[in-house]
Amino acid sequence: MSTGQAGQKWARHRLEIPARVLLAIGGGYALSAALVLAVAAALPPMTGLARGEAVVLAAMLGFLLYLGLLLWAFAPVRLRRVALWLGGVPALAWGWILWVVPSAFS
Amino acid sequence: MNTTFRQSMQGLHTWAGVLLGSLLFVIFWMGSLSVFDREIDRWMMPATRLAAPPAALALDRTVLPAAEQLVGRDATQWSVNLPTERAPMLLLRWREGDVRHVHHVDPASGAVLAEAGTLGGTGFIFPFHFRLHLKWMDLGYWLVGLAAMSMLVLLVSGVVMHRKIFREFFTFRPAKRLPRASLDLHNLAGVLALPFHFLITLSGLLIFIGIYFPASHWGAYGQDSKAKDAYTAEANGRFTRPKLGEPGSLASLDRMVAQAESHWAGERANYLRVWHPRDAASYVEVRRSYANEVTMNVDQVYFDAASGVELRRFEAAPVKNVQRFFTGLHFIQFDHWSLRWLYFLAGLSGCVMIATGFLFWLESRRARHARHGLAGVRVVQALTVGSVTGTIAATFAFFIANRLLGASATLGSWDRAGTEMAVFYAVWVGCFVHAALVARREPSLGWRQQCMAVAVLALVAVAANGLTTGGHLLNTLSSGRPSDAAVAGVDLLLLVSAALAAWTARRLARSPSPAPSRITPARRAGLGELA
Numbered sequence: 001m002s003t004g005q006a007g008q009k010w011a012r013h014r015l016e017i018p019a020r021v022l023l024a025i026g027g028g029y030a031l032s033a034a035l036v037l038a039v040a041a042a043l044p045p046m047t048g049l050a051r052g053e054a055v056v057l058a059a060m061l062g063f064l065l066y067l068g069l070l071l072w073a074f075a076p077v078r079l080r081r082v083a084l085w086l087g088g089v090p091a092l093a094w095g096w097i098l099w100v101v102p103s104a105f106s
Numbered sequence: 107m108n109t110t111f112r113q114s115m116q117g118l119h120t121w122a123g124v125l126l127g128s129l130l131f132v133i134f135w136m137g138s139l140s141v142f143d144r145e146i147d148r149w150m151m152p153a154t155r156l157a158a159p160p161a162a163l164a165l166d167r168t169v170l171p172a173a174e175q176l177v178g179r180d181a182t183q184w185s186v187n188l189p190t191e192r193a194p195m196l197l198l199r200w201r202e203g204d205v206r207h208v209h210h211v212d213p214a215s216g217a218v219l220a221e222a223g224t225l226g227g228t229g230f231i232f233p234f235h236f237r238l239h240l241k242w243m244d245l246g247y248w249l250v251g252l253a254a255m256s257m258l259v260l261l262v263s264g265v266v267m268h269r270k271i272f273r274e275f276f277t278f279r280p281a282k283r284l285p286r287a288s289l290d291l292h293n294l295a296g297v298l299a300l301p302f303h304f305l306i307t308l309s310g311l312l313i314f315i316g317i318y319f320p321a322s323h324w325g326a327y328g329q330d331s332k333a334k335d336a337y338t339a340e341a342n343g344r345f346t347r348p349k350l351g352e353p354g355s356l357a358s359l360d361r362m363v364a365q366a367e368s369h370w371a372g373e374r375a376n377y378l379r380v381w382h383p384r385d386a387a388s389y390v391e392v393r394r395s396y397a398n399e400v401t402m403n404v405d406q407v408y409f410d411a412a413s414g415v416e417l418r419r420f421e422a423a424p425v426k427n428v429q430r431f432f433t434g435l436h437f438i439q440f441d442h443w444s445l446r447w448l449y450f451l452a453g454l455s456g457c458v459m460i461a462t463g464f465l466f467w468l469e470s471r472r473a474r475h476a477r478h479g480l481a482g483v484r485v486v487q488a489l490t491v492g493s494v495t496g497t498i499a500a501t502f503a504f505f506i507a508n509r510l511l512g513a514s515a516t517l518g519s520w521d522r523a524g525t526e527m528a529v530f531y532a533v534w535v536g537c538f539v540h541a542a543l544v545a546r547r548e549p550s551l552g553w554r555q556q557c558m559a560v561a562v563l564a565l566v567a568v569a570a571n572g573l574t575t576g577g578h579l580l581n582t583l584s585s586g587r588p589s590d591a592a593v594a595g596v597d598l599l600l601l602v603s604a605a606l607a608a609w610t611a612r613r614l615a616r617s618p619s620p621a622p623s624r625i626t627p628a629r630r631a632g633l634g635e636l637a
Contacts, residue, residue, distance in 0.1 A: 025252070033319055041325025051326040052341035053425040059315035059322040060429055063308065067258045074118040076109050097321075102329055 016079055024073035027086030028066055034093035036062035115263035122263070123463050124486060126256040128493035131460045133253055135497055136235035137306075138453030139227065141438060141446055142599075144192040145592035146227030150508045152575040153210065153219045155589040159189035160214055165359040165378075168216035169196060176209055176218070177383060178202045185379040189213045190397065191441075191588045223513050223522040230504070230527060236310070239527075244317065250310075251318050257307045264296055284614075288465040295459035302452040303459070309436035312429055343420030345408040347387055354386035357414040366392040366407040369419060373398065380411060389417060397441045401427055402434040457494075464490040472549060487552065488542040495556035496537025498607075502563035502600070503533040509570035550614040557611035564604035568597050 036058045043054035073082050139146065148155050169186050177184045177200050184200035187193070196211040210219040224230075233239060240246030278290045296303065311318065327333035338344055363375045376395035382388040388411035396402045404426070408417040422430060434440065438449050468487055475483040507529040517525040537559075541552040571593070572578030582594035 033321060036319050036322045037325040039325075040322055044326060049425075050340070050423060051323075052337060053423050055323045055326055055337060056315065056341060056429050057425045059319040060312055060432075062315075062319055062322070063255075063311045066255060067262070070255060070259050071115070071118075071262060074114055075111055076114055097324065101324075 019079060020073050020082060023082050023086040024070050027090050028069035028073060030090035030094060031069060031086060032062045032066040034090055034097060035065060037097060038093075112266055115266040119260055119263040119267055120467065122256050122260050123460075124467060126253050126260075127460050127464055128489055129249065129253045130257055130260075131457060131494055132238075132497050133235055133250060134453055134456040134460060135501070136231050137310075138450055138457060139501070140232040140235050141450045141453060142592075142595065143227035143232045145595050146231060147193065148589045148592040149571060149596040150224050150226040150505065151210070151222040152577065153222065154193075154195050155575075155577060155587070155593060156194040156212060157214070158191055158588050159194045163188060163213055163360075163363075164216075165363065168211060168213055169198065169359060169378075170356065171216060172196075172198055172209065172211050172218050173380075173383075176207070178207070179384075181207075181383060183379055183381045184383055185377065188374075188376050188378070188395075190376070190395075192592070194589055195219065221513070224508050224526055225523050226508075229523075230530075231501070236314075247314065247317050251314070254307050254311050258304070261296075261300065261304050261307070265300070268293070285466055285469040288462040288469065292459055292462035292466055295455045295462065299452045299455045299459075302449075303456055306436060306449075306453070306456075309432040312432040313436060315429065341422075341426050343404055343406045343422070345389070345391070345406075345418045345420075346381075347389065349382045349385045350387040352386040353384060354388050354412050356380065356383075356388065356390075356411050357409075359390070362390055362407075362409045362414055363392055365409075365414075365416065366394075369407060370394050370405065382411075386412065388412070396434060396439050400434040400440055401431040402437060402439060403427075403430060461490075461494045464494070468549070484545045487549065488538065488545045491541035491545075491552040491556055492534070492538030495553060495560055495607075496534050496541065498603070499537055499556060499560050499563055500530045500534035502560060502567050502603075504530040505567040505600075506563060506570055509567070509574045554611045554614050557607045557614070561604040561607040561611070564600040564607065568600045571597060 039061070040051075040055040040058035043049050043058065044051050049057070069086065073086060165186070173184055173186075176198065180202045181200040184198065187197035187199075189195055194213070196213050198209045198211055200207050208222070210222065211217070212219060230239075236250055237244075237246030238249060240249065278294050279287055315322065321329075323333060323337040327337045359378060363378070366375055367373065374395045374397075375392050376397070377393040379391040379393075380388060381391065390409045390411050392407045392409070394403055394405040404420070404422045406418075406420045408419075409415065410417055438446060464486070468483055468490065472483050475481075504526055507526045511522055511525060513522060515522045515525055517528055520528060537556055540556070544552045544555070568579075575593075577590065577593045579594055579597050582590040582597070585591075
């Protein structure tokens with residue numbers, strides 16, 4: 001269980017912290033990677049930046065986005081919202097990337 | 107939800123620190139040593155303690171004969187790293203199947219030096235830092251990546267948790283009780299070098315965008331392997347052409363290097379690679395040195411091997427250059443001695459920050475865990491002592507093994523290099539076992555005994571170098587050769603480590619944790635305020 005007075009009021013049930021850890025590390029990574037992919041695809045047509053450059057730029061920013069998501073997952077935000085944005089949304093995004101997008105290139 | 111953001115960041119900082127701290131210490135320790143990895147190489151590979159390399163290299167006279175004689179028929183490529191002041195030999199490398207071959211060649215005479223028989227700083231300590239020598243499914247890379255992201259989280263949450271961060275620049279009360287003194291030192295080490303800690307961690311991640319975001323090109327290029335090749339060629343350069351299967355020759359390397367350097371406005375080459383050796387379709391890749399700039403440039407020129415005709419030139423585009431600038435910021439391959447020392451000291455301050463963070467957590471939780479019969483403090487104590495003083499002790503034992511084992515020493519199927527690594531891991535595991543065994547006794551006993559072991563090992567290492575190579579401090583400090591200065595530097599740092607370890611052992615002996623019965627409720631509340 002969390003140490004200190006802060007932990008006792010913040011996590012309402014025993015599984016909340018492991019849930020947040022999984023959502024933060026796994027879901028945060030999945031969401032960051034999906035957004036990197038999307039931004040790298042969108043930048044060239046939108047700004048004329050070369051494709052290789054766009055990929056490098058998006059990947060670099062991806063780490064900062066991941067950091068923000070990791071911090072947000074442990075902020076005083078309801079678990080439900082964390083589960084939506086770091087669980088549901090990345091699952092949908094990767095489902096789309098893996099099953100819908102390849103048909104656009106073939 | 108009645109927790110403030112600061113309080114939640116405080117809890118996050120504590121948990122992330124306790125769980126990832128050991129791994130982070132090892133990464134910071136190996137990383138700090140890697141700043142001087144080439145100096146450690148000079149210490150561990152006495153045959154490479156050469157004079158400074160000649161300004162004019164004669165590659166055709168020194169490299170071609172060695173390559174022709176040594177490189178196996180099955181090699182698909184061989185490469186040469188050109189000598190520098192810090193690494194004054196030619197490094198000839200190739201791979202046949204899974205086996206990697208490495209040979210050192212004297213750049214002045216072309217003589218092939220004796221086999222090093224060790225991985226050294228560049229081969230053991232540096233790769234430990236970024237992949238932990240865990241190759242299975244790139245597990246090492248991913249653990250280091252996780253640790254790096256945790257470090258960024260720890261730094262941000264650490265800043266958020268402090269009410270008076272500027273005061274911490276000026277607060278260190280070493281004479282106080284251990285929890286207060288270690289918290290002071292933890293804050294000081296963190297705040298003084300905060301920009302370094304953040305940038306070194308972020309830049310470390312940025313080096314590996316290809317590993318940590320492997321699907322990043324999928325949206326822009328597609329998801330198949332041809333898409334990946336297209337992305338690599340556009341962003342990183344890389345010229346390829348298939349083998350012909352017919353014999354071919356190799357023209358003058360010196361002329362190719364001169365032509366490549368003519369494109370680079372006076373900058374030198376630092377690396378050559380011959381693809382498809384001895385084939386008619388063989389080609390030579392020449393890369394530019396980054397000794398004079400932060401950016402680890404990826405400038406490349408390709409030549410047809412038989413004729414020396416230039417095939418392709420590549421320079422990175424601006425955004426890629428930014429990524430390579432951050433890469434160079436982390437790698438510090440550029441020539442700058444004062445910055446190099448600052449990096450080393452800042453890295454060690456990171457080690458101090460991590461170790462004192464653990465010390466503080468252990469000392470401030472010890473009474474409560476003892477009262478409630480919790481095992482947490484004992485387990486973390488054993489893991490911490492093993493990973494902090496144990497890592498340092500194992501490293502110094504690695505150095506001693508390098509000096510004391512004969513060149514042909516073997517242990518089972520391991521050659522000398524493998525045996526040195528076995529010594530490292532054996533001492534490391536031994537330190538964890540020792541820490542676990544003494545954890546039940548007086549709390550600082552494990553720390554103190556391992557600190558004394560570190561001090562003794564450091565002194566033995568210095569003595570071993572002097573006795574087995576003749577390169578002891580009286581000789582190396584007066585010789586004037588850069589490689590001898592490197593050896594002297596390692597010896598001096600070992601001596602300083604011995605002194606610091608001995609001082610730490612005495613300081614820890616002077617300030618035992620308060621016994622449980624003397625913690626009154628008022629004092630307990632006071633200690634809790636510190637957390």
